[in-house]
Amino acid sequence: MKTLTLAAILLAAAAIGAQAATFVATPTAALSGTLVYDPHRNVVVVFTPGGAIWEWDGTRSRARLGVAPGAFSACVYDPLHREILTSNGGAWNGSSWRSTSIPTGALGAMAFDVARQRVVGVSSGTVVTEWNGQQWTHITPPASPGVGGSLAYDPTRGCCVLAVGNPISLWTWDGSQWSLLDGGGPAVTAGGTYGVWFEPGVNRLVVHGGHFNPPSSGTWAFDASGWTTIATPPSFSWAGNLAWDGIGLVRFGAGSAMPEGVWRLEGNLWRQLPIDYPPSRNHNSVAFASTPSRAGLVLFGGLLGTTHFADTWILDGVWVRQTPAHAPSPRRASSLAWSPTNQAFVLFGGIDAQLNTLLDTWLWDGTDWLQQTPASSPTAALQLVTDPMGGVLGLRRTTVGTTNDQWLWNGTTWINQPSVGATYAQSSVTAAHDPLRNVVAAAVDTQLWEWNGSAWTQIGAMPSAWNGYGQAAYRPDTQRVVFLGNQSLSNPSLEWDGTTWTTVIFGGSSGSPPITVAPDYARSRLVTFLYPFATTHGMLTPTPASAQRFGYGCALGPSPGLLTDGRPIPDEPDFGIGVTTLAANAPCVLALGFLVQGQHLGSGCVSWIQQPPAVHFLLADAAMLALHQVPIPADNNLRGVVFVAQAAVLDPPRGLFGGLTFSDGLRIAIGD
Numbered sequence: 001m002k003t004l005t006l007a008a009i010l011l012a013a014a015a016i017g018a019q020a021a022t023f024v025a026t027p028t029a030a031l032s033g034t035l036v037y038d039p040h041r042n043v044v045v046v047f048t049p050g051g052a053i054w055e056w057d058g059t060r061s062r063a064r065l066g067v068a069p070g071a072f073s074a075c076v077y078d079p080l081h082r083e084i085l086t087s088n089g090g091a092w093n094g095s096s097w098r099s100t101s102i103p104t105g106a107l108g109a110m111a112f113d114v115a116r117q118r119v120v121g122v123s124s125g126t127v128v129t130e131w132n133g134q135q136w137t138h139i140t141p142p143a144s145p146g147v148g149g150s151l152a153y154d155p156t157r158g159c160c161v162l163a164v165g166n167p168i169s170l171w172t173w174d175g176s177q178w179s180l181l182d183g184g185g186p187a188v189t190a191g192g193t194y195g196v197w198f199e200p201g202v203n204r205l206v207v208h209g210g211h212f213n214p215p216s217s218g219t220w221a222f223d224a225s226g227w228t229t230i231a232t233p234p235s236f237s238w239a240g241n242l243a244w245d246g247i248g249l250v251r252f253g254a255g256s257a258m259p260e261g262v263w264r265l266e267g268n269l270w271r272q273l274p275i276d277y278p279p280s281r282n283h284n285s286v287a288f289a290s291t292p293s294r295a296g297l298v299l300f301g302g303l304l305g306t307t308h309f310a311d312t313w314i315l316d317g318v319w320v321r322q323t324p325a326h327a328p329s330p331r332r333a334s335s336l337a338w339s340p341t342n343q344a345f346v347l348f349g350g351i352d353a354q355l356n357t358l359l360d361t362w363l364w365d366g367t368d369w370l371q372q373t374p375a376s377s378p379t380a381a382l383q384l385v386t387d388p389m390g391g392v393l394g395l396r397r398t399t400v401g402t403t404n405d406q407w408l409w410n411g412t413t414w415i416n417q418p419s420v421g422a423t424y425a426q427s428s429v430t431a432a433h434d435p436l437r438n439v440v441a442a443a444v445d446t447q448l449w450e451w452n453g454s455a456w457t458q459i460g461a462m463p464s465a466w467n468g469y470g471q472a473a474y475r476p477d478t479q480r481v482v483f484l485g486n487q488s489l490s491n492p493s494l495e496w497d498g499t500t501w502t503t504v505i506f507g508g509s510s511g512s513p514p515i516t517v518a519p520d521y522a523r524s525r526l527v528t529f530l531y532p533f534a535t536t537h538g539m540l541t542p543t544p545a546s547a548q549r550f551g552y553g554c555a556l557g558p559s560p561g562l563l564t565d566g567r568p569i570p571d572e573p574d575f576g577i578g579v580t581t582l583a584a585n586a587p588c589v590l591a592l593g594f595l596v597q598g599q600h601l602g603s604g605c606v607s608w609i610q611q612p613p614a615v616h617f618l619l620a621d622a623a624m625l626a627l628h629q630v631p632i633p634a635d636n637n638l639r640g641v642v643f644v645a646q647a648a649v650l651d652p653p654r655g656l657f658g659g660l661t662f663s664d665g666l667r668i669a670i671g672d
Contacts, residue, residue: 035243065547095561095580109151163196303332337384341411374413386433389453432472473517543671554605555661571634603656608665
């Protein structure tokens with residue numbers, strides 16, 4: 001049977017009909033979450049607070065779609081049964097979830113006791129709950145080391161060790177009682193939280209954690225010689241999770257709100273690993289723009305804690321760090337807009353680490369930053385927007401009626417336009433350039449104005465529900481200017497086409513408005529960055545990328561599973577579909593198609609795909625995973641295309657239909 005590539009069948013498929021627009025997070029890496037090392041597959045599994053699963057292979061992280069774990073705060077890998085046990089009783093085998101029906105509710109700390117071959121869970125020092133692979137058993141020790149704490153298995157002592165209390169004390173667990181190992185540990189900030197991990201090779205216990213307010217973290221090591229304090233980067237916030245990744249202990253930030261990248265503890269030194277996305281920074285610190293003339297968003301500078309950045313990034317589907325020969329000094333709160341006259345981006349001003357207001361002007365030509373020497377310059381911070389006449393319009397949002405509220409960059413210098421500026425000057429201005437009509441549309445408090453390059457025209461009042469707070473941007477997919485409101489303040493989002501207002505409700509856009517929005521012309525989508533700017537950005541799209549499981553599989557015991565490797569988006573050469581076979585080196589067949597059917601094969605097995613146009617023969621590896629690369633072409637017309645997948649695995653001891661086991665189905669939607 002001749003097989004077809006996914007690219008061939010996708011390009012022949014028709015996109016689904018338009019749907020309501022939704023803000024979807026498009027992370028480029030696992031930000032943070034509950035971590036656990038899977039030694040069988042040599043990956044760190046990251047369960048994010050939002051319910052997503054990522055895997056870190058030591059150099060990069062990849063999203064896994066098609067799974068939906070419940071919320072939990074701790075987990076542990078069970079090598080005996082090759083599954084991850086969670087503190088709420090869930091068990092993840094790499095492809096599917098099951099419940100172990102933990103009888104006491106969520107556990108606070110977990111570790112696998114290698115010597116005793118069981119999972120040890122602690123909800124408080126008075127109750128220990130153990131899992132032998134079949135059932136949970138409660139043990140009430142004669143004495144308690146205290147409430148809370150963190151647990152790790154120490155192979156040098158052949159038992160689990162609990163770190164608890166303030167100052168930190170260490171206790172060993174022998175299966176029936178706790179024994180004090182060390183009571184002279186370091187003190188942590190009152191109210192702080194921390195965890196304990198064993199570091200192989202160095203043969204020591206590492207305690208890491210800190211306090212929420214003010215954010216702080218500390219790192220300490222305990223070995224045969226006692227306690228050692230390890231210098232911790234001041235940028236670390238209060239609670240980072242660690243995991244062994246086969247090389248060292250790695251740290252994935254502190255929370256989805258303020259991810260800090262990936263760090264590894266090497267000896268007594270924390271080292272940040274190379275990343276392919278901008279580190280987190282404060283919402284007031286980024287400025288970027290886009291234009292049909294040049295795809296991609298430009299990001300420069302920012303603030304994280306007390307650190308001011310001077311880095312430059314381009315977002316064109318993926319982040320690419322730039323290495324210009326020159327750059328503006330580190331700063332936050334700069335403003336950036338496209339200048340058709342210069343065919344470059346104009347950056348103006350900002351605030352440096354000494355709180356100085358900067359009034360310099362720079363051009364980004366796509367390769368380097370070029371400092372300008374204009375004959376005159378604005379004297380205060382501006383909001384920049386592309387001017388209809390070809391330069392850049394600078395609007396000041398502050399004092400009403402001042403004579404320096406509007407400036408024009410003509411390609412070589414700034415020109416003050418006081419007479420025009422006084423016409424519109426108000427306390428709240430948000431504006432965007434409409435390239436279709438070549439005007440600037442501005443919400444000035446509750447009034448709508450338009451600028452054609454030479455004069456302002458007052459169009460009239462904004463719709464009555466608009467309260468003057470929000471962000472404006474051109475929306476390429478609807479070819480209208482959208483004013484994104486703060487829905488938590490009952491301020492709706494509105495779209496303006498030059499004649500008519502349309503009220504729009506965006507899924508996932510409740511709460512505060514985006515701090516920065518910009519059009520992504522390469523994908524005809526609106527990109528938004530929420531507070532604080534992080535490695536996750538939002539894409540406004542009617543076609544979110546997704547992978548959802550449906551139907552059921554068949555096997556004696558757990559059935560094979562499907563999950564994605566990466567996100568199904570256009571121009572994703574590394575996208576793949578993984579088959580978890582539950583049998584090492586097992587032959588399997590991956591079928592891809594468009595139509596779902598329910599053809600019963602017998603013995604409870606079902607073929608979920610009708611006449612699959614693409615069939616691929618695979619062989620699982622020793623880790624019981626068969627990965628098939630299915631690169632998605634760089635064609636935006638593929639957004640909205642939905643296809644389905646199912647796998648059959650030759651596994652005679654567990655097969656119910658001719659020695660075959662079958663997975664359930666996976667419905668994959670290509671999108672943003």
